[in-house]
Amino acid sequence: MAARWQVSLAALAAAALVACSDTARPSTTPTTTSATPTAAPARPSPSATIPTTPATTQPLVLAIHPTRAAQDIDLTTARSIVRGTVRSWRGFRVGSLRQAQRSTTTLALVPASAAGPSIRPVTIAGIDPFKDPARYPLRTPGPQPTAPVIDLTAGGDVMLGRRVATAAARTGDVSRPLRAIGPRLASADLTVLNLESTLSRAGTPQQGGDSFAAPPGVVAGLRAAGVDVLSLANNHTGDFQQRALLETVRLVRAGGIQPVGAGGNLTEAARPAIVERDGVRFGFLAFNAIGETPRATASSAGAFSLRMPPRTGPLNAGDLATVTRAVTALKAAVDVVVVLPHWGQQYTHTPVPAQRTVADALTKAGADLVIGGHPHWVQSVQFLPGKVVAHSLGNLVFDMDFSQQTQEGVLLELTYWGKSLKAARLTPYVIGSDFSPRVVTGTRAEQILSDLR
Template sequence: MRAAVEVLLLTLTACTSASAPEVEPTGSTPSSASSEPAPSEPAPSEPALPDPVLAVVGHATEPQLELSRAAYRRIVDGDLDRWRGRDVVAGIRDVERRPGAIAVVPLDEVGPTVVAARVAGVDPVRDDPRAVELVVGGDLMLVRGVPSAAGALRPLARRLRSADLAVANLESTLSRDGAPTQGGDSFGATPALLGPIRRAGLDVLSLANNHAGDYGPRALVETVDVLADSPVVPVGAGRDLAAASRPAYVERGGVRFAFVAFNAIGETPRATRTEPGALSVRMPPRTGPLVAADLRHVAAVVRRAARRADVVVVLPHWGTQYTHEPEDIQRVVGRRLVRAGADLVVGGHPHWVQGVDAVDGVPVLHSLGNLVFDMGPARFPVQAREGVLLEATFWGAELRAVRLAPYRMDPTTYAPRLLGGPDAAGVLADVWGASTGPYARR
């Protein structure tokens, strides 16, 4: 899935050796006499890998720079104030404040609030042998008007399967053993849906949303049980509060991840000590005002998970539908989750992409939009068929990079297809326009 360490080291070594030529000279092989060093000179050796390796970083909202070895050398030599219209500034904090600026920093200082340039085709963060890739998708609803679950998932399946770990929010049941609770907006499937989900490469599914209870408590518990008996791990719902509060623990590449999910929208019952439902936080705009006891409980779950795992990812179902702007209360709750130990917060429910905040360097993504949902053009604007995949790179417990891959769903099959060029830039502009701090496009 990623380049071999030898390729990475050789490329970066070549990039940082100021005396190394871009291309080996052609011609006859030098004679043995000419290749012997003079007695007074040290014997030649392979160029040493710098310690620490240097990275060129740009603003989080800018496309990733693609540098040749020669361009990389010119920038890291330190004798440039500007490069191709970009100011060369002192460090990461300066880049965070200035879109269009770049900086040279030690590779081990690179984090999710900046983007490291690729050098001669090598991404120094994602191609590092320590890298573990987590992909998170948005709201996934594969029934009702979606003609084929397998067909809808197929365009992104390779991207999901290539990650070390792939996660989404399942907006339906896997059982219809009960009466529908939301009329035509009751989303119920059978265990057969698990096949396309698994083949698409998903490893963890959040059930902490306003549709996990669409066919009543028995169907909710059966959905949890179907997933628990499969390779796909459920989180955020269960037969009682203890089960719904239980994090999903998954290990990849020597990194232990914990996922905690909660629903703030209602409709699915709140799990209690004796009744099934979703782990819930009552808060605006749908179930507010904020109930402090609910948030304290979730924060305690996050703290306990942080003691048992290297990385804690929190998946809230929150916010207002059909807007790019997060509610102020989402930012309040996001800060509390980070203080409790969350290393990444990734929200859903609004059906549109929303902005990104950084809380003490931890990204809080308020909504990734729909991954698959039957929101066709007859009733919904194009924003309901647009979203982003979050691609997060960890080195051990450290989050080193976040990238957003924009897509748009087909208006009849609802299959999401990755975008490029102006279309991708348009989706990302909706994200950055509602973001704050280092993720704001000023």
């Protein structure tokens, strides 16, 4: 895709200035289907041809490396960058799309139709070119965006039991840790998290002090935070045995959230969750590679499971074939396939080699997003054409306050235009002493994101 758009900055600037001169006024209606007003034509001169304003335009995106923190620029400076009169800004040097995909200090000019998850868009006066393309002020000739804008947010491990539950109970609000970041989660059209605690104590604790059970009332708080899908394929869904696992699945579903990855038997545990937004069908599968929660079988409850290093033995070819077949079947039924593995080594930023092997098999089978959990630290992110593999987003809510890294994480915020993934943003946060995550910016954000490179 990038190769087709290796045009010169000068050519882009000339095209963009036709459509975004100071006389142009962007539409004030935030809709993806309305036409953007064009600039007034230049006055003719005896020796010049009158420039023709293109019939349709698209956003001209200022793009940086996807592991850089969010950046916002004023319109005057943005236009100066387009004209070529400003060649550097806040430590970024203007360069090509390919350079921006590889370098954390390059700023590129990219037509929206050439963009994808391998770059992060810079907002202009707070306007995002992919979330609000009709109001975005920098334009260049090209296809006018008409597909619906759909935002999908994925978060990391959520544990609402143990000390988190004790602290929240003192306030009388069992969902208190979700309140600070809840509005951001709810602003997405579709939100998915990993619930790493049961909602029942119906059985005997299986992991001693590391057996996690949250109050059932947290489901209402999760739903109020906009959560649509919860992965239950992890090593704590079975912490209070089979009856508690089944009760957790039931309570999640009864609360208006789709559970995925665990159930009363293998058929239920492997069943995908499917959510439709604006005519686009998103399908979710989840599996547990850590153990501890029983493997679901044809006749017994548990999690959809895959045996792999470092916890459940060598990579099992039969398990992987079962999972990839499920991915391929789901891809035939939906537009976007999201796989949620619970895998990897705890307390490291580096994925084990088997994670990359499995991720490669999943994407080849049809997975568009692979979003992992369990390591409790953030791990590297791979940006493929139209696809993203995030090995670990870290903890979102947890009481692991024994290290800095276990109190840091990122939201993966994705924007689709219809079925096409246009942007992936990594939004860092820090978990406070009240176990609530809060978004951070500036130096702290850059420090967290540097661990993903």
